[in-house]
Amino acid sequence: MLKLFERNTLNVADITDDTTAIDVRNLNLWFGNKHVLNDISMRIPKNKITALIGQSGCGKSTLVNCFNRLNDLYDGCKYEGEINIGGRNINSKKVNVSRLRTQVGMVFQRPNPFPMSIYDNVCYGLRLQGIKTRRHLDDAVESALKEAALWDEVKDRLFESANALSGGQQQRLVIARALALKPDILLLDEPTSALDPLTTLFIEELMAELKKRCTIVIVTHNMQQASRVSDYTAFFHQGRLVEYADSDSLFTMPEKKQTEDYITGRYG
Protein backbone atom coordinates (compact mmCIF):
# COMPACT_ATOMS: atom_id res chain seq x y z
CA MET A 1 0.00 0.00 0.00
CA LEU A 2 1.15 3.54 -0.76
CA LYS A 3 1.92 5.21 2.53
CA LEU A 4 2.46 8.94 2.56
CA PHE A 5 3.79 10.16 5.85
CA GLU A 6 5.18 13.61 6.36
CA ARG A 7 6.02 15.39 3.19
CA ASN A 8 9.65 15.02 2.33
CA THR A 9 10.79 17.29 -0.46
CA LEU A 10 13.39 14.97 -1.86
CA ASN A 11 11.72 11.63 -1.58
CA VAL A 12 8.01 11.82 -1.47
CA ALA A 13 7.38 9.18 -0.69
CA ASP A 14 7.80 6.99 2.01
CA ILE A 15 6.54 4.86 -0.78
CA THR A 16 7.09 1.36 0.44
CA ASP A 17 9.39 -1.18 -1.21
CA ASP A 18 6.30 -2.94 -2.55
CA THR A 19 4.92 0.14 -4.26
CA THR A 20 8.17 1.34 -5.80
CA ALA A 21 8.66 0.76 -9.53
CA ILE A 22 11.96 2.61 -9.92
CA ASP A 23 14.31 3.26 -7.02
CA VAL A 24 17.03 5.74 -7.96
CA ARG A 25 19.91 5.94 -5.52
CA ASN A 26 22.67 8.53 -5.65
CA LEU A 27 22.65 8.72 -9.41
CA ASN A 28 25.34 10.91 -10.98
CA LEU A 29 25.86 11.23 -14.71
CA TRP A 30 28.43 13.02 -16.84
CA PHE A 31 28.65 13.73 -20.55
CA GLY A 32 32.42 14.18 -20.89
CA ASN A 33 33.34 16.62 -18.13
CA LYS A 34 29.84 17.98 -17.82
CA HIS A 35 28.10 16.85 -14.65
CA VAL A 36 24.50 16.56 -15.86
CA LEU A 37 22.75 14.62 -13.08
CA ASN A 38 23.83 15.40 -9.57
CA ASP A 39 23.21 12.88 -6.83
CA ILE A 40 19.60 12.06 -7.69
CA SER A 41 17.73 9.83 -5.26
CA MET A 42 14.03 9.24 -5.67
CA ARG A 43 11.46 6.48 -5.68
CA ILE A 44 8.96 6.39 -8.48
CA PRO A 45 5.73 4.63 -7.50
CA LYS A 46 4.09 1.76 -9.36
CA ASN A 47 0.91 2.30 -11.37
CA LYS A 48 1.07 6.06 -10.99
CA ILE A 49 2.00 8.87 -13.32
CA THR A 50 5.11 10.77 -12.26
CA ALA A 51 5.93 14.01 -14.08
CA LEU A 52 9.46 15.37 -14.39
CA ILE A 53 9.52 19.14 -14.84
CA GLY A 54 12.18 21.85 -14.99
CA GLN A 55 13.90 24.31 -17.27
CA SER A 56 15.30 23.20 -20.59
CA GLY A 57 18.64 21.49 -20.09
CA CYS A 58 18.08 20.57 -16.42
CA GLY A 59 18.47 16.86 -17.17
CA LYS A 60 14.91 15.48 -17.41
CA SER A 61 15.41 13.54 -20.64
CA THR A 62 18.80 12.33 -19.50
CA LEU A 63 17.18 10.94 -16.36
CA VAL A 64 14.42 9.05 -18.20
CA ASN A 65 17.01 7.78 -20.66
CA CYS A 66 18.79 6.23 -17.66
CA PHE A 67 15.72 4.09 -16.97
CA ASN A 68 16.27 2.03 -20.11
CA ARG A 69 20.00 2.65 -20.52
CA LEU A 70 19.63 4.81 -23.63
CA ASN A 71 22.53 6.99 -22.51
CA ASP A 72 24.82 4.02 -23.15
CA LEU A 73 24.50 4.95 -26.82
CA TYR A 74 26.45 8.18 -26.27
CA ASP A 75 30.22 8.13 -26.24
CA GLY A 76 31.64 9.91 -23.25
CA CYS A 77 28.66 9.24 -21.02
CA LYS A 78 29.58 7.97 -17.58
CA TYR A 79 27.31 7.28 -14.63
CA GLU A 80 27.44 6.14 -11.03
CA GLY A 81 24.79 5.08 -8.55
CA GLU A 82 21.97 2.59 -8.65
CA ILE A 83 18.64 2.34 -10.39
CA ASN A 84 16.65 -0.57 -9.05
CA ILE A 85 13.83 -1.90 -11.20
CA GLY A 86 12.13 -5.17 -10.37
CA GLY A 87 14.64 -5.93 -7.64
CA ARG A 88 17.84 -5.50 -9.63
CA ASN A 89 20.22 -2.66 -10.31
CA ILE A 90 19.84 -1.93 -14.02
CA ASN A 91 23.17 -0.08 -14.04
CA SER A 92 24.92 -3.37 -13.44
CA LYS A 93 27.05 -4.62 -16.33
CA LYS A 94 25.28 -7.99 -16.11
CA VAL A 95 21.91 -6.57 -17.14
CA ASN A 96 20.53 -7.69 -20.50
CA VAL A 97 19.86 -4.26 -21.99
CA SER A 98 17.60 -5.51 -24.82
CA ARG A 99 15.38 -7.26 -22.33
CA LEU A 100 15.37 -4.15 -20.12
CA ARG A 101 14.16 -2.08 -23.07
CA THR A 102 11.17 -4.35 -23.59
CA GLN A 103 10.31 -4.06 -19.91
CA VAL A 104 10.77 -0.27 -19.96
CA GLY A 105 9.12 1.17 -23.09
CA MET A 106 9.83 4.63 -24.47
CA VAL A 107 7.82 7.15 -26.48
CA PHE A 108 9.48 10.30 -27.77
CA GLN A 109 8.32 13.81 -28.57
CA ARG A 110 7.93 13.27 -32.31
CA PRO A 111 5.93 10.22 -33.30
CA ASN A 112 8.39 7.84 -34.92
CA PRO A 113 6.49 5.04 -36.65
CA PHE A 114 8.69 2.80 -38.76
CA PRO A 115 8.17 3.06 -42.55
CA MET A 116 5.99 -0.03 -42.75
CA SER A 117 2.37 -0.98 -42.20
CA ILE A 118 0.39 -0.27 -39.04
CA TYR A 119 0.33 -4.01 -38.32
CA ASP A 120 4.07 -4.47 -38.81
CA ASN A 121 4.81 -1.49 -36.58
CA VAL A 122 2.89 -2.97 -33.67
CA CYS A 123 4.40 -6.44 -33.93
CA TYR A 124 7.93 -5.25 -34.71
CA GLY A 125 9.29 -5.97 -31.24
CA LEU A 126 7.44 -9.27 -30.96
CA ARG A 127 8.96 -10.50 -34.22
CA LEU A 128 12.39 -9.50 -32.92
CA GLN A 129 11.65 -11.72 -29.94
CA GLY A 130 11.09 -14.59 -32.39
CA ILE A 131 7.29 -14.67 -32.25
CA LYS A 132 6.04 -15.68 -35.69
CA THR A 133 2.69 -17.39 -35.25
CA ARG A 134 0.12 -15.39 -37.17
CA ARG A 135 -2.62 -15.97 -34.62
CA HIS A 136 -0.41 -14.81 -31.75
CA LEU A 137 0.65 -11.69 -33.67
CA ASP A 138 -2.94 -10.89 -34.70
CA ASP A 139 -4.11 -11.10 -31.10
CA ALA A 140 -1.20 -8.99 -29.84
CA VAL A 141 -1.78 -6.31 -32.48
CA GLU A 142 -5.48 -6.09 -31.72
CA SER A 143 -4.99 -5.95 -28.00
CA ALA A 144 -2.18 -3.32 -28.13
CA LEU A 145 -4.15 -1.13 -30.55
CA LYS A 146 -7.21 -1.38 -28.30
CA GLU A 147 -5.14 -0.42 -25.25
CA ALA A 148 -3.78 2.56 -27.17
CA ALA A 149 -7.36 3.56 -28.12
CA LEU A 150 -6.55 3.30 -31.83
CA TRP A 151 -8.17 0.01 -32.87
CA ASP A 152 -11.51 1.42 -34.03
CA GLU A 153 -9.78 3.94 -36.28
CA VAL A 154 -7.39 1.52 -37.97
CA LYS A 155 -8.92 -1.96 -37.82
CA ASP A 156 -9.93 -1.81 -41.48
CA ARG A 157 -6.57 -0.64 -42.74
CA LEU A 158 -4.01 -2.51 -40.70
CA PHE A 159 -1.88 -3.23 -43.75
CA GLU A 160 -1.68 0.36 -44.93
CA SER A 161 1.39 2.46 -44.28
CA ALA A 162 1.70 3.96 -40.81
CA ASN A 163 2.92 7.17 -42.44
CA ALA A 164 -0.62 7.85 -43.66
CA LEU A 165 -1.87 8.29 -40.08
CA SER A 166 -2.31 11.72 -38.46
CA GLY A 167 0.25 12.90 -35.89
CA GLY A 168 -2.01 11.95 -32.96
CA GLN A 169 -2.73 8.53 -34.48
CA GLN A 170 0.98 7.98 -35.08
CA GLN A 171 1.74 8.80 -31.46
CA ARG A 172 -0.90 6.28 -30.32
CA LEU A 173 0.57 3.75 -32.75
CA VAL A 174 3.99 4.24 -31.17
CA ILE A 175 2.40 3.75 -27.75
CA ALA A 176 0.74 0.55 -29.07
CA ARG A 177 4.13 -0.64 -30.35
CA ALA A 178 5.57 -0.23 -26.86
CA LEU A 179 2.50 -1.82 -25.20
CA ALA A 180 2.68 -4.91 -27.42
CA LEU A 181 5.79 -5.89 -25.45
CA LYS A 182 3.83 -5.67 -22.18
CA PRO A 183 6.17 -3.20 -20.50
CA ASP A 184 6.03 -2.64 -16.74
CA ILE A 185 7.13 0.95 -17.22
CA LEU A 186 6.36 3.45 -19.96
CA LEU A 187 8.60 6.51 -20.38
CA LEU A 188 7.00 9.41 -22.24
CA ASP A 189 9.38 12.21 -23.21
CA GLU A 190 7.22 15.23 -24.08
CA PRO A 191 4.76 12.92 -25.85
CA THR A 192 2.24 15.60 -26.78
CA SER A 193 4.36 18.64 -27.50
CA ALA A 194 4.01 18.10 -31.26
CA LEU A 195 0.24 17.54 -31.08
CA ASP A 196 -2.80 19.82 -31.13
CA PRO A 197 -4.74 20.50 -27.88
CA LEU A 198 -7.59 18.04 -28.57
CA THR A 199 -5.26 15.21 -29.48
CA THR A 200 -3.22 16.08 -26.40
CA LEU A 201 -6.28 15.65 -24.19
CA PHE A 202 -7.00 12.34 -25.87
CA ILE A 203 -3.48 11.09 -25.11
CA GLU A 204 -3.76 12.35 -21.53
CA GLU A 205 -6.97 10.34 -21.06
CA LEU A 206 -5.18 7.36 -22.48
CA MET A 207 -2.38 7.77 -19.92
CA ALA A 208 -4.92 7.73 -17.10
CA GLU A 209 -6.19 4.38 -18.43
CA LEU A 210 -2.72 2.96 -19.00
CA LYS A 211 -1.49 3.57 -15.49
CA LYS A 212 -3.81 0.79 -14.36
CA ARG A 213 -1.45 -1.62 -16.08
CA CYS A 214 1.94 0.10 -16.01
CA THR A 215 3.97 2.78 -14.31
CA ILE A 216 4.24 6.00 -16.30
CA VAL A 217 7.00 8.61 -16.18
CA ILE A 218 6.37 11.70 -18.28
CA VAL A 219 8.71 14.58 -19.12
CA THR A 220 6.74 17.71 -19.84
CA HIS A 221 7.20 21.46 -20.20
CA ASN A 222 3.50 21.97 -19.84
CA MET A 223 2.62 22.78 -16.22
CA GLN A 224 -1.11 22.36 -16.84
CA GLN A 225 -0.45 18.95 -18.26
CA ALA A 226 1.73 17.93 -15.33
CA SER A 227 -0.89 19.03 -12.82
CA ARG A 228 -3.74 17.49 -14.84
CA VAL A 229 -2.32 14.06 -15.45
CA SER A 230 0.32 13.25 -12.88
CA ASP A 231 0.00 11.85 -9.39
CA TYR A 232 3.52 12.96 -8.43
CA THR A 233 5.79 15.66 -9.76
CA ALA A 234 9.53 16.11 -9.46
CA PHE A 235 11.08 19.51 -10.14
CA PHE A 236 14.70 19.61 -11.33
CA HIS A 237 17.12 22.49 -11.63
CA GLN A 238 20.57 22.23 -13.16
CA GLY A 239 20.78 18.48 -12.71
CA ARG A 240 19.52 18.43 -9.14
CA LEU A 241 16.21 17.23 -7.78
CA VAL A 242 14.88 20.28 -5.99
CA GLU A 243 11.42 19.16 -4.90
CA TYR A 244 9.37 16.01 -5.24
CA ALA A 245 5.84 15.69 -3.97
CA ASP A 246 2.34 14.62 -4.82
CA SER A 247 1.26 16.89 -7.68
CA ASP A 248 -1.57 18.60 -5.80
CA SER A 249 0.83 19.76 -3.09
CA LEU A 250 3.63 20.71 -5.43
CA PHE A 251 1.43 22.84 -7.64
CA THR A 252 -0.63 24.47 -4.89
CA MET A 253 1.92 24.92 -2.09
CA PRO A 254 5.46 24.29 -3.24
CA GLU A 255 7.94 24.29 -0.39
CA LYS A 256 10.89 25.72 -2.30
CA LYS A 257 11.01 29.22 -3.73
CA GLN A 258 12.77 27.87 -6.82
CA THR A 259 9.85 25.53 -7.50
CA GLU A 260 7.32 28.30 -7.00
CA ASP A 261 9.20 30.60 -9.37
CA TYR A 262 9.24 27.91 -12.02
CA ILE A 263 5.63 26.80 -11.80
CA THR A 264 4.37 30.36 -11.72
CA GLY A 265 6.37 31.14 -14.84
CA ARG A 266 8.87 33.51 -13.25
CA TYR A 267 11.62 31.72 -15.10
CA GLY A 268 12.06 28.89 -17.53
Ligand SMILES: Nc1ncnc2c1ncn2[C@@H]1O[C@H](COP(=O)(O)OP(=O)(O)OP(=O)(O)O)[C@@H](O)[C@H]1O
Ligand atom coordinates in the same frame (compact mmCIF):
# COMPACT_ATOMS: atom_id res chain seq x y z
N1 LIG B 1 24.34 13.07 -25.81
C1 LIG B 1 24.75 14.15 -25.14
N2 LIG B 1 26.02 14.56 -25.20
C2 LIG B 1 26.44 15.64 -24.51
N3 LIG B 1 25.65 16.42 -23.74
C3 LIG B 1 24.36 16.07 -23.66
C4 LIG B 1 23.83 14.93 -24.35
N4 LIG B 1 22.51 14.83 -24.06
C5 LIG B 1 22.22 15.86 -23.23
N5 LIG B 1 23.33 16.61 -22.99
C6 LIG B 1 23.41 17.79 -22.12
O1 LIG B 1 22.92 17.40 -20.85
C7 LIG B 1 22.13 18.46 -20.28
C8 LIG B 1 20.76 17.92 -19.95
O2 LIG B 1 20.07 17.67 -21.18
P1 LIG B 1 18.61 17.05 -21.20
O3 LIG B 1 18.24 16.85 -22.62
O4 LIG B 1 18.56 15.89 -20.29
O5 LIG B 1 17.75 18.24 -20.56
P2 LIG B 1 16.19 18.42 -20.52
O6 LIG B 1 15.87 18.94 -19.16
O7 LIG B 1 15.50 17.20 -20.96
O8 LIG B 1 16.00 19.58 -21.59
P3 LIG B 1 14.78 19.88 -22.59
O9 LIG B 1 13.64 20.22 -21.71
O10 LIG B 1 15.27 21.02 -23.41
O11 LIG B 1 14.54 18.63 -23.41
C9 LIG B 1 22.14 19.59 -21.29
O12 LIG B 1 23.15 20.50 -20.93
C10 LIG B 1 22.48 18.91 -22.59
O13 LIG B 1 23.15 19.78 -23.46
